[in-house]
Amino acid sequence: MKFTIAQDSRIGTRKYNQDRIGHWSAAQSMLMAVADGMGGHSNGEVAAQVTVDLLGRAFAQEAKPKLAEPERFLPRLIAASHAAILLEAQKRKMREAPRTVVVACLVQDGYAHWAHTGDCRFYLFRNGRIHARTRDHSIVQQLVDEGRIREEAVATHPDRNRLLQCLGGTTAPRIDTGSERLAMGDILLLCSDGLWGPLNQRQLVHSLLNRPLPVAIQELADLAEARAGGDCDNTSVVALRWQEEQVRTPDDGPRTVPYEELRTGVPDLTATDPEYLRMSDEDVEKAIDEIKAALRKNAPQR
Numbered sequence: 001m002k003f004t005i006a007q008d009s010r011i012g013t014r015k016y017n018q019d020r021i022g023h024w025s026a027a028q029s030m031l032m033a034v035a036d037g038m039g040g041h042s043n044g045e046v047a048a049q050v051t052v053d054l055l056g057r058a059f060a061q062e063a064k065p066k067l068a069e070p071e072r073f074l075p076r077l078i079a080a081s082h083a084a085i086l087l088e089a090q091k092r093k094m095r096e097a098p099r100t101v102v103v104a105c106l107v108q109d110g111y112a113h114w115a116h117t118g119d120c121r122f123y124l125f126r127n128g129r130i131h132a133r134t135r136d137h138s139i140v141q142q143l144v145d146e147g148r149i150r151e152e153a154v155a156t157h158p159d160r161n162r163l164l165q166c167l168g169g170t171t172a173p174r175i176d177t178g179s180e181r182l183a184m185g186d187i188l189l190l191c192s193d194g195l196w197g198p199l200n201q202r203q204l205v206h207s208l209l210n211r212p213l214p215v216a217i218q219e220l221a222d223l224a225e226a227r228a229g230g231d232c233d234n235t236s237v238v239a240l241r242w243q244e245e246q247v248r249t250p251d252d253g254p255r256t257v258p259y260e261e262l263r264t265g266v267p268d269l270t271a272t273d274p275e276y277l278r279m280s281d282e283d284v285e286k287a288i289d290e291i292k293a294a295l296r297k298n299a300p301q302r
């Protein structure tokens with residue numbers, strides 16, 4: 001696979017950075033993820049770390065040299081992350097489970113497969129425009145979809161932080177998915193709301209079109225911080241520029257579907273039944289032990 005990748009994560013004006021990002025590569029597959037720990041609940045960074053670490057660990061185990069079922073990998077592992085967060089909260093005897101939102105994208109066999117819950121976003125830029133984008137699981141996104149407010153009003157709306165879906169909550173998360181065959185020059189961008197919130201679509205497209213990818217990502221993070229000012233949130237982004245030719249077919253096109261409509265071997269979940277997941281309890285326990293060790297090593301000084 002031929003691609004360029006760039007990433008950045010900044011604390012902004014917050015006391016802690018509760019975002020977590022990652023990207024992992026195998027011989028014939030690669031994975032990117034951005035998780036934004038929810039600041040309105042304690043220990044959001046724990047939920048984000050659990051999610052990113054579990055995604056990376058499962059990818060390393062299964063992508064040899066690529067995944068057998070790429071379209072099912074992300075919804076399965078995001079659901080497993082929800083269960084792992086609840087289990088971690090139970091083990092730590094937390095009064096409330098930490099929560100996070102997440103977006104992830106898997107690239108394999110010339111296709112991008114993405115999944116998200118919450119308001120971290122995935123963008124696919126093609127030929128100087130936004131070709132595909134996830135829809136936020138939020139109150140303000142509903143208002144936009146209903147035509148009650150304009151897209152430009154989202155960043156300043158008083159309900160902009162009211163989310164409808166997350167990992168670690170009291171109900172099983174809705175996980176929306178999509179896929180698209182990639183073309184030469186496509187840019188895949190995953191980010192937290194700290195990046196997309198202060199910026200408009202024109203600014204995103206302008207930087208990505210006119211700068212090398214690493215320069216564009218730094219420029220966009222700088223601009224997001226500057227525009228947010230004293231209320232700058234954690235700002236995180238991972239982006240990829242695809243550099244392989246691909247023959248397209250007439251029926252190719254982006255398709256985003258709710259998780260419950262995706263044909264998959266993962267049954268419906270409840271918030272307290274991790275044993276229903278395809279990953280075994282032993283696998284989840286082992287992953288959490290590794291995550292706890294990493295969290296102790298990297299825990300911020302409070």
